[in-house]
Amino acid sequence: MQTPSAEAIGDAREFLHQQLAAVGEHPCDLPDSPSALEAWIETNAAQVGEQYAEYLKTRRNGGNRRYFTNRAHALYFLQCVAPSKAVDGAWLYGVLRHWDDYRFDGLVRTYLEELGDGDPAQNHVVIYRKLLAEQGCEASIELHDQFYLQGALQLALGYNVRHFLPEVIGFNLGYEQLPLHLLITAYELSELGIDPYYFTLHVTIDNASSGHARRAAHSVSQLMPVDSNPSDFYQRIALGYRLNNLGVNTTAVIASFDLEHEVIQMLERKRGFGQQMHSDYCKFEGRTVNQWLQLSGKIPEFLAALENKGWIKRHQDPQLSCFWQLIDGPGASMFGVFSPYEKQLLRDWISGDWRPEQAQFQPRARPVNTANVRSRFTPSEASPQRESLVSLPAKTVDIDMDRLRTELQTMSQQHQILYLIERMSPGRHSTPAGLLATRLFSEFIGQ
Ligand SMILES: [Fe+2]
Ligand SMILES: [Fe+2]
Secondary structure, eight states, X not given: OOOOOHHHHHHHHHHHHXXXXXXXXXXXXXXXXXXXXXXXXXXXXXXXXXXXHHHHHHHHTTOOOSSOSSHHHHHHHHHHSHHHHTTTTGGGGGGGGGTTSGXXXXXXXXXXXXXGGGOTTTOHXXXXXXXXXXXXXXXXXXXXXXXXXXXXXXXXXXXXXXXXXXXXXXXXXXXXXXXXXXHHHHHHHHHTTOOOHHHXXXXXXXXXXXXXXXXXXXXXXXXXXSSSOHHHHHHHHHHHHHGGGSSOOHHHHHHTOOHHHHHHHHHXXXXXXXXXXXXXXXEETTEEHHHHHHSTTOHHHHHHHHHHTTSOOTTSOGGGOHHHHHHSSTTOTXXXXXXXXXXXXXXXXXXXXXXXXXXXXXXXXXXXXXXXXXXOSOTTTSOOOOOOSSSOOOOOSOHHHHHHHHHHHTSOHHHHHHHHHHHTXXXXXXXXXXXXXXXXXXXXXXX
């Protein structure tokens, strides 16, 4: 959230050098010449379209979901990719300072669109945060450092555009292509009753004909040096492009889910909070609940004891398990003890192979139709009144917003721009003041 120190930015530069050295030998499917990029993008998009049609055909013929075995699996995925989604667009932050150089127009516009031009209903980071909050997934799981690698790379690039412009262009080129997994993820989330808007939004906004993918290719030709060696520049673009392959990719995240392991980890995390909270009149294999919870590493045995005593009936409707009845519903004794994600883990683990005869909660998924994707936010949330740098509206309840308005009035226009850019950083643009700064900036540069 804070503006990083010069030292931190220097460290980020060093980190980028290490990562770029590591991807030097990785395969790269970019065409040899930048002039072939637009055709390459079209071919990729067409291939993805065909693969998606194939996927839909399989599903229509009764095939299983390809990614998510159950709802808990999908929620696990949403949390594992959250560190990257929380900095969506960050790699382009540094281009804002070049807003008055026409060659940067495409990149600047892409960054502003990631920020929804300051409209909270269209700001990608806000949308993702809302999604996690709606699903009760905030801060539920501890993630391995690997899950932060992509986000860290994106931040490092965003703060070092001055040193890594070709790499930023190349990274952007890779990131903004439409991948098959985005389409499948959106389809299966919707099937599981989880709002897919964040994902469908990217199907439209990154499209190959006029969206971020096309602009990414255009910015390569715009920013290619004229006097210096263009092939060196393109080599560096290709290196930046390869950075997209680092970290844990979508399919690996999905494959890393192990329901039983997650249930055990979750109960182990909660153990400390519950070990003095239970009454002692019930014993399971000689131990009270408090005694079980005092032992580290014994959750699997405790669960087995609950099963042996008939408190958990796996592979049946969870409503038949006494343990589930204690957790679920307003009158349940342990109401509120487990977060929605934690409950979903337990529910799916207890259900196991059991399937309800009629799916209780499965709105039919529809194929992602790029023409039909619209904002699902209500009009009152969408498009706040545009404000200009000159006429600033009355006070709000947000202290940072009030401060922004007051301070801007005392500055020259040149300083105002720099001041706004500082508030549009990856860590700050999704706050009310950051959104206001983005709206003012967008308005000012007239894009
Ligand atoms: Fe985005
Ligand atoms: Fe994008």
